[in-house]
Amino acid sequence: MTTSLHLKTPPDFNFKTAVYSHGWCQLLPFEIDLENWRLIYVFTGEKPVSAVISENGGAIEIDVSGDEINPVTRDKILRDTRHILRLDDNLSEFYRLTEKEKRLAWVASLSGGRLLRSPTVFEDLVKTLCTTNCSWGLTKNMVRNLVEKLGAEAADGRHAFPTAEAMANVSEAFYRDEIRAGYRSPYFVELAEQAASGKLNAEAWLDSDLPTAELKKEMKRVKGFGDYAAENLLKLVGRYDGLALDSFLRGAFYKKHNSEQVCSDKEIEAFYGKFGSWRGLAIWCDMTEKWHD
DNA sequence: GCGTCCAGGTCTACC
């Protein structure tokens, strides 16, 4: 059987733009069905359940497959979906700034800037670590291995993202040999152990009172997290002060704004300075404009 | 088939 749940969306919400805001929609347990514009995710709870998320008549519809779900699971799926799609984000100030720039006028008209994220910061931490110093193809491989080899199985055979406990229960050799994580393997072990023991509470970063610079320092205490990784995660917890420059963003910037000539990171930062604390979101939207054609 | 380069970087040692 299938249970359908519904969520109202804010007026400035665009399902397609939010789902395809960055690469996360391609990382398990997310799956994207571009033909029918549906997002699939395996939610955790009492037991993992697969759900198809789509837009229907201006609202979000979540079709949960399998046995009837209890009220606790139902509430968790609704809460997680709000979080994933960032339905509660207020981007009005960002839109005011981008509307002043002709080339970024599309951002407000397509309601861009809602970056898809995972239900937990822990999942985003692990996935961000999988993006460092490798091709996007390898990132997808590592995440797929983590999900399929360590995540609990739902009724339809899909797997949820592994818990910190499940990740802490395997060895460094497992990460090297089975996950194909290479030199990142000890980082995964340490991160999982800290999260499972409660020593690291990444979820608290969502509503931390710390200034962004301090929060970034805290994130960089996680082994394997440097400037790029910390600033990427900051974006996912709703702070856009950092640009999270990586080879993709740098290359795209050189091509679009610097006649394909290499320039310094400081010059890139200065270019987006006018967007203030929204500059990280401004460069991301600017560099991914064509994704929304 | 083989070697090299590099991709959605970071860490450590050293200066």
Add this chain to the structure above:
DNA sequence: GGTAGACCTGGACGC
């Protein structure tokens, strides 16, 4: 505070 070198993997590319 800045920099060089090492680090896994796997696909692309040249030969």
